[in-house]
Amino acid sequence: MSRPIKQIENMRQVRFNSIWLVPLIALLVAAWMLYQNWSTQGPVITLIASNAEGLEMGKTRLKSRNVDVGRVIDIRLSEDYESAVIKVRMNHGTEQMLRDDAKFWVVKPRIGKEGVSGLGTLLSGAYIDMTPGVKGKQQTDFTILNQPPLSTENEGVRLMLSSTEGSKLDVGALVHFRGYEVGYVEKVGFDSDKGAITYRIVIRSPYDALINSDVQFWMTPGLSLKSSASGFEVRLDSLETFLAGGISFGLPVGRPPGAPVSDMAQFRLFSSKESANNNVYDEFINYVFLFDSNVSGLVPGAAVEFRGVRIGTVLDVPFNGISMDALTSLDTPLIPVRARIEPQRLNAASTSGAMSLQKWNELIEERINKGLRASLKIGNYLNAAKVINIDFVDNPSPIVWKEFEGYQIFPTAPDAFANIENKVVTILDNLSQVPLDSTFKQLGQTMQEANETLRELQALSKSVKQLLDKSETQQLPADLVATINELNLTLQSYQANGQIGRPLKENMESLGRALNELQPLLRQVRENPNTLIFDSKPRVDVQPKAAK
Known part of the structure; x- marks a missing residue:
């Protein structure tokens, strides 16, 4: 009995030691911190990227509007090794940002058509930026964009442009109105049915008020060099369009604004502003011009002018709609335009x-x-660009054809160069008919007769001088002596060394030398009249000699 009683007494003597409070409190604090950390953490999301360049586990941050909203906690390859899987721990309270339309992209230094961006990451390192989602359900799996989104603003109007001419523009190309940036190209595609490149563009608000049904769109290359009948035109646009091109739009001159348009309205994209302006005229009369001269220099888009005023546009050179059978049926070979x-x-x-x-x-x-006729005229002599000139002509040729292959025929007349060629041929024909041999013989006889006349005058002058030196002549009356002296002076002036005879002799000698020098040329012109326009002999290429 004494032993159990002793054990009870020992148990009564055991008391709680205060030193155990320290680990107990530490355990409670740790549990509280773990709960606090768990309760303040956001969800873990998964981002799929083509590569993880510039990203580091535990260091790379996720930002929205330059505010930290998460951090990368894990980076690994996907099961098929085709992409990188990035785990991001979001901050507490960011669940509402993770909706279907949320966008993620990597911010790092970039140089492109849109400019230079991300220079701040040269020191801090790359980070992931995001645009919070506002529509759709919450989710945790997203795909990182390869390029930053062009705009985070949804206000404005979207339009569809189609182009069958000109070069392709890239996503991000700017849209201008009178040189001011108002939008950008959002998407580029290709319509195989129409064979046209399609562009989906965004016009930002409030500039979408500039869009109406009569607006025209055209490409604005950064640097353009154009050669036409008006001359050479060099145009340098802004630096952005110089690098990537762009699109401009506006209303045709003198046309009031049209009706408002809705999203995804269809428009045509022209290759240039001039092409857009020429397409304004929807009422026209088609003609076929049959030219019997060289049409090189006449291109589609060239002007049809009436005394310098443009009244039309050239469409096809040559006109492909006319068959070869129709052309061979003509009496003379003509080029249809x-x-x-x-x-x-x-x-x-x-x-x-x-x-x-x-x-x-x-x-x-x-x-x-x-008498109204059409002819070809050179609009610019520097590049030999031609236009169709319509004007009244004298003595017009009769009209042969009224209609051809379903089109009205506009009668033509020879162009200016053809007239010049005809005049040159006429002059050469007349020149070739001149009796050059008989003319040279008559000139030679005339020169001989002139020399004989001068010799006779010289002999007569000597006789008169001898007569004056005689003593008998001195006894004659003074008037008669003065007359004889004047006669002597006159004869001396007609001598070979006199005031009249010497220039006459020199002129006759110069004429003789010139005629002798012209004889080979005149003989060549008579034998081959076209040597006045073309070289007499083709130039032979210089053959290089072999090295010794």
């Missing part, structure tokens, strides 16, 4: 009572009957 007369160039767009297309057609036909 299709062009159109655009009366709207003369009718003001806002003028009421402007002539209708039928009235213009009747007026032109009436003028053709009165």
Whole structure:
């Protein structure tokens, strides 16, 4: 009995030691910190990238509007080794940012068409930037964009442009209005059915108010060199368009704004502003011009002018719509050119009572009957660019064809160069008919007779002088002696060394030498008249000699 009682007494003597409070408190604090850390952490998201260049586990930050919202905690390869899988721990309270339309991209130094960006990361290192999502469901898996998004603003209007000419523009190319940046190219595609390049562009607000149904779009290359009948034109645009090109738009001159347009409205993209302006005229009369001269220098888009005023546009050189059978049916080989007369160039767009297309057609036909003809004219002698010139001619040739292959025929006349060539041929023909041999013989006889006359005058002058020296002559009356002296002076002036005879002799000798020098040239012209225009003999290429 005594032993159990002793054990009970020993148990009563055991007391709680205060030193155990320290680890207990530490354990409670650690548990609280773990809970606090767990409760303040955000979700873990997964980002898929083509590569993890510049990213480091535990260091690379995730930012939104330059505010830290997360940190990279793990980087590894995907199971198929085709991409990088990046785990990011988001901060607490960022769950609402992770929606379907959230965008992620890596910020690092970049130099491109959009400019220079990310220079601040040269010292701090690359980081991941994001645009918070506002639509769709919350999710944790996203794909990192290869390039930063062009814009985070959804305001404005989106349009679809299609182009069948000109070079391709890239995503990010700028859209300008009178040189001011108002939008950008958002997407580039290709329509195989139309064979056209398509562009989806964004016009930012408030500049979307400039868009209406009558607006025209055209490409604005940074550097353009154009050669036409108007001359050479060099244009240098802004640095951005110089590097990547761009798009401009505007209303045609004199046309009021059209109706407002909605998103994804369709427009045509022209290769140049001039091409856009020429496409404004939707009323025209098509003609085929049959030229019997050289049409080199005449290109599609060239002007059709009436006394220097543009009234139309050349469409096809040569006109492909005419078959070879139709061409061979003509009496003479002619080159067909299709062009159109655009009366709207003369009718003001806002003028009421402007002539209708039928009235213009009747007026032109009436003028053709009165001698209105078309001919080729060089608009610029530096590049030999030609235009079609329409004007009245004297004694016009009769009209042979009224219509050909379904198109009205506009009668033509020889161009200026053809007239010059005809005149040169006529002059050479007349020159070749001149009797040069008989002419030279007559000139030689005339020179001989002139020399004999001068010798006779010299002999007569000597006789008169001898007569004056005689004593009998001195006894004659003074008037008679003075007359004889004047006669002597006159004869002396006609001698070979006199005031009249000497220049006459020199002129006759010069004429003789010139005729002798002209004889080979005149003989060559008579035998081959075209030597006045072309070289008499083709130049032989110099053959290099072999080294010794």
